[in-house]
Amino acid sequence: MNLVKLSWKSILRKPMNHFIYALSLVITALISNTYWSIQTNKSVNAVIQSKESFATALSLGGIIVFIFLIILVLYTNRFYITVREQEFGSYLLFGEGNLSLLKLLFTEQLLFVLGAGVVGNVLGTLFSKLFGTILVRMMGYENQVTINISLEPVLVSFTLLIIAAILVTLFNIHRFSKISLVALFTGNSDVPKVRRGNVFLALLGIFLIIGSMIYSTQATLDQTILILFISFTTGVILFLNQTLTWYINRKTKSKHYFAKPDMISTVSLRSKLPRNTFQLTIITLLSSVTLFFVIFSLINLETQKVVPRTHLPDDFLYSYVDKKTEKEIRQTFDGQIKDHAQFDAIAITAKSPIESAFTNPLQFGKTGYIMSLSAYNDLREFRGEERLTIPLQSNEALSFSRGSDTANLDVNFTIQLGTKQKALQVIKRLDATMIGWRSDIVKIDGAKPVTFVVSDAYYKQAKSLGTIQTFSTYLLNKPTKQLSNVKTAVSLLPKDAYYSAYVIPYTINVESGALLLFVSTFFAVISFMALGATIYFKQLQEAYADKPRFKLLKELGADEAILHKNIRKQLAILFIAPSLLGTAEAFALTVPIINEVDSINATGFVAGLIGIFLFIYVLFYFSSVEIYKRITN
Structure with a gap:
């Protein structure tokens, strides 16, 4: 079997499946090259006063960014393997072994790494000027930033891609060691679990969320953060695990339930929420912590501008x-x-x-x-x-x-x-x-x-x-x-x-504050993408599991417009719940800090950051709806 020829034919036959995975690798190479280019950019380093702190902060932030990029690639690969299971089953029917399939996937990995590495590094080199300029402007300098052409960022991005390819290969080896030829064609036959939800815990979750929001506007900073985090986190866990399931279960008991057009989405959510609540809870909490970290970094930057004036004269x-x-x-x-x-x-x-x-x-x-x-x-x-x-x-x-x-x-x-x-x-x-x-x-x-x-x-x-x-x-x-x-x-x-x-501590303070804000914002955008992609690929995997059910509903005469409406409703809850709850918790945690430093106007930046966060989730939502509909068609 010519693995390269077979891989190329597979790409031509269903390019979209391969495109999503290739895109995640390109994004990985682009971001890693851009990030490292900023650290090695001579025109950026020329204006930095505290070069050691600059290098240390970017290095520590880079580790976190790279971890989330690896998570993004692994989740994309999981979806990539799922959508190709029937293709692999066909190869097995024709006598190929698991080892041959692994060789095929590894060959594709090498092609993707090479292609994505070249494209991502070219784009990263261009984007490094933009992001380097943003960092320099945040620090208050007017210096021009040049495009960084260096071997180090290229080596770092290719190293990251190779590490991702190795982890993906290990994941595929583990998955194919347990593969069942019958399961490749029968799909997911697990009996869905139905959770009723406890009415007391459901209402307690709502109470804790609303109560935490109100409490955040009245309590002082020294007593608020830990209490708020615990109460709001508990509310989020109860809301996702109890309130939603209780509400869905309650809808199924209404008199006109079977006559309503959203019955399909209600039934689907009854079975999917138990499988998704842990994931949605983690995504919500990580989103809120990420948002809080960025907002805190903004407030820290603005405070750093004020601190020197309170400690020494302006001369x-x-x-x-x-x-x-x-x-x-x-x-x-x-x-x-x-x-x-x-x-x-x-x-x-x-x-x-x-x-x-x-x-x-x-x-x-x-x-x-x-x-x-x-x-x-x-x-x-x-x-x-x-x-x-x-x-x-x-x-x-x-x-x-x-x-x-x-x-x-x-x-x-x-x-x-x-x-x-x-x-x-x-x-x-x-x-x-x-x-x-x-x-x-x-x-x-x-x-x-x-x-x-x-x-x-x-x-x-x-x-x-x-x-x-x-x-x-x-x-x-x-x-x-x-x-x-x-x-x-x-x-x-x-x-x-x-x-x-006065200008010396002011400059160093603003540098450190701007650097923290830049790294945290950079990390936030990556984490939002990774967290949104987690829900995205999870739902697309379930779309393939739902494909036989939708086919049966159409054969029974279900209207396609109603099916699509139910898809939108079902995915809306799974995307909106973590995004809005994460936003609300981050806002509640930062309100006491904003109140303590009321001389700082952070409203515009906070609104912009939340807008970016919600925009990324909206993109994932609409994209997943369209692909979900195409898969079930």
């Missing part, structure tokens, strides 16, 4: 060097400077435990500064903030712990001024900033300096004891777009010079 600040350096830095920011100021502070070293006057002590170093109250008020006015009206006497001081609640204190804090130790009476901890924490373009941020504001009289006395440090600070136009200018300015400073730039 570029550095320790003054000399007039020449100052002039060069000013020229660097030419046309971008809104205002410029200089101020003095006295260098100190903390001798008391940091936690006594500051929160999050691990974020602070031992060195810091003190500043006079009048100078600090001038700095606040320069930054557009209100002046402090807190009077300070003798050695009283205010400590700065940005990101913490303002609180009254009564703490003796020992500092070293030059060679002498002095005690400050810290009367208040402020959620404010004197100077930002030490920035580092590579490490995002260094240790925060311990900083205090003291009375003008105390500061005047301290000037003779400590070292005075002059700082220069610039307010910039569009500060989040000044990274390249800040890098140039930093290069002009001495190696150990102190500098703090």
